[in-house]
Amino acid sequence: MRLIVVNDVSVAVGGATKVALQCIEAGVKAGLECSVLVGDDGAGIRSRFPSVEVEALGERPLRDGVRFANVFDRNFNGRAYRALRRLLKSGGDMVVHVHGWSQILSPSIFHALARSDAKVIVTAHDFFLSCPDGAYVHYGRGEICPEKPLSAGCLSSSCDKRNYLNKLWRVARSVTQCAAGEAFWGRVGVILAHEGMEPYLTDGPLQNFLTLRTPSTPLTQFPVAAWKNERALFLGRMSVEKGVWALAEALNLTGRAATLIGQGPLLQKIQQALPHCYVPGWLDDCEVKAFAAKARYLLMPSRMPEPYGLVAAEAMMSGIPVLASSNALISREIEKNQAGLMFRSGNVDSLAEKMALMENDELVRHLSxxxxxxxxxxxxxxxxxxQRMVDIYAGRIKFATRNLVAEAMVRPERQTFELAGPERR
Incomplete structure (x- = not known):
C-alpha cells in the first residue's frame, strides 16, 4: 500500500500539521511506502522523515501575507494540481490522506483526486469542507452562523472577519471545491476530531464519517498541583475566532494576571491591551512546559464551534483544569467530568465569574x-x-454513512456576545 499525505505546510505550528506528521509517522512505522505533498519548502518533513518522498511547492501560506496572485492561485493552485497528479500516476493500492489545503494548496487538489481511483480520506480539522469561512462564525453579529453553506442566506451574509469582498472570494473558493463533483465527495471518507463536528458537515454531499480523536500527550512531564499555582494560561492562536479579545477584557475586568502564549493577527493588540500579563508570542516546547507547570487553569475562550481543542486534552492529562467556552465541542464533557468549568461563549461577565470561582483552592484541587x-x-x-489510523488506511475500520447518531444531534443554539475593540477591524 502507498500512502500520500497532503498538507499546506511541513512545520507544526498548529494542530492540523501536527496530526499530518503523526500520520506520516504511523505510515512509516507500518512499513507503508509514503509520499507527501506540501505547499511550503518541505524542510520540516525532510528533516524528520528522510526516507519519505516529498513534493514541495515552496510557496507561502495566506497568513504570512496576501499577494495579488493569491486571488487566483489560492482558489485553484495549478502547481498543486499538477504535483498531485504526478504523485498519483504511480497507481497501485493507494490511499491519499488530506489535512490542510486552505492556506496554499487550494481546492485544486480535490480536482486532481477526482480524476484518480485512489482511496481519499480527509481529516476535518476545521469546517472548510462545508463553510466558506471555515468556522461557522458570523464575525459582524458575534454569533454562530445559522445559514446553510452556499445558500441564498449564506451568499448575502457579510460574515467574514475582513469584509464582504473577502467573503465572496471565499464563496468562490467553496464553489471551486464543490465542483470536484458529488460523485467524488460521496466517496471521500471524513475523519472527525470530535463527534460533535458531524452535524456541521452534513449539509452538502459528504456521506462517510468516522470519529478518531487526536492522540494527546500531557503538557507537562509530571502532574501539576494546580491549586498551588496562581496564573491562568492561554495557549493558542491570537485570532478573533479563538476569543482572545473577550479573554483580554475579562482579564482587565478582574485585574487577574495570566500567561498568553501564541501567535496570530491580534498578538500586538493583545500585548498592548494586557500590560499586566505575560504575552510573549510563540515559545518552544520546553518553555511552554515550564509555564504549564505553573498554571492554575487553562483558558479556552473559543468563539467558533471549536472542533476538538487538543490543548484542552493535553492540559487535563497534566491535571490542569480547563475553563472552556460553550462553543467548544469538548466543553460539556469537561464540565460533566468535573475537569473544569464552562462559560458562555464571548460573554465577558460569564468568563469573569468563572475566573473568580477558580480562586477557590478546594474547587481547583477537585477539578484538577x-x-x-x-x-x-x-x-x-x-x-x-x-494502529487505528493504519487500520483505516487498510479498510479494516469502516466509515459510517451519515451515522444515526448524527440524526439526533443538533448544532448549538445561536449565542450572541459583544464585539468590541480590535475585533471590529
Whole structure:
C-alpha cells in the first residue's frame, strides 16, 4: 500500500500539521511506502522523515501575507494540481490522506483526486469542507452562523472577519471545491476530531464519517498541583475566532494576571491591551512546559464551534483544569467530568465569574483531580491511534454513512456576545 499525505505546510505550528506528521509517522512505522505533498519548502518533513518522498511547492501560506496572485492561485493552485497528479500516476493500492489545503494548496487538489481511483480520506480539522469561512462564525453579529453553506442566506451574509469582498472570494473558493463533483465527495471518507463536528458537515454531499480523536500527550512531564499555582494560561492562536479579545477584557475586568502564549493577527493588540500579563508570542516546547507547570487553569475562550481543542486534552492529562467556552465541542464533557468549568461563549461577565470561582483552592484541587481522571480516557494513546489510523488506511475500520447518531444531534443554539475593540477591524 502507498500512502500520500497532503498538507499546506511541513512545520507544526498548529494542530492540523501536527496530526499530518503523526500520520506520516504511523505510515512509516507500518512499513507503508509514503509520499507527501506540501505547499511550503518541505524542510520540516525532510528533516524528520528522510526516507519519505516529498513534493514541495515552496510557496507561502495566506497568513504570512496576501499577494495579488493569491486571488487566483489560492482558489485553484495549478502547481498543486499538477504535483498531485504526478504523485498519483504511480497507481497501485493507494490511499491519499488530506489535512490542510486552505492556506496554499487550494481546492485544486480535490480536482486532481477526482480524476484518480485512489482511496481519499480527509481529516476535518476545521469546517472548510462545508463553510466558506471555515468556522461557522458570523464575525459582524458575534454569533454562530445559522445559514446553510452556499445558500441564498449564506451568499448575502457579510460574515467574514475582513469584509464582504473577502467573503465572496471565499464563496468562490467553496464553489471551486464543490465542483470536484458529488460523485467524488460521496466517496471521500471524513475523519472527525470530535463527534460533535458531524452535524456541521452534513449539509452538502459528504456521506462517510468516522470519529478518531487526536492522540494527546500531557503538557507537562509530571502532574501539576494546580491549586498551588496562581496564573491562568492561554495557549493558542491570537485570532478573533479563538476569543482572545473577550479573554483580554475579562482579564482587565478582574485585574487577574495570566500567561498568553501564541501567535496570530491580534498578538500586538493583545500585548498592548494586557500590560499586566505575560504575552510573549510563540515559545518552544520546553518553555511552554515550564509555564504549564505553573498554571492554575487553562483558558479556552473559543468563539467558533471549536472542533476538538487538543490543548484542552493535553492540559487535563497534566491535571490542569480547563475553563472552556460553550462553543467548544469538548466543553460539556469537561464540565460533566468535573475537569473544569464552562462559560458562555464571548460573554465577558460569564468568563469573569468563572475566573473568580477558580480562586477557590478546594474547587481547583477537585477539578484538577477530575482533569487527571478524565485525561486518561479523553483520547487514545499515540500507539492506539497509530494502529487505528493504519487500520483505516487498510479498510479494516469502516466509515459510517451519515451515522444515526448524527440524526439526533443538533448544532448549538445561536449565542450572541459583544464585539468590541480590535475585533471590529
Amino acid at each position: 483531580e477530575g482533569a487527571i481522571a478524565y485525561g486518561k480516557r479523553v483520547a487514545p494513546s499515540i500507539d492506539e491511534w497509530r
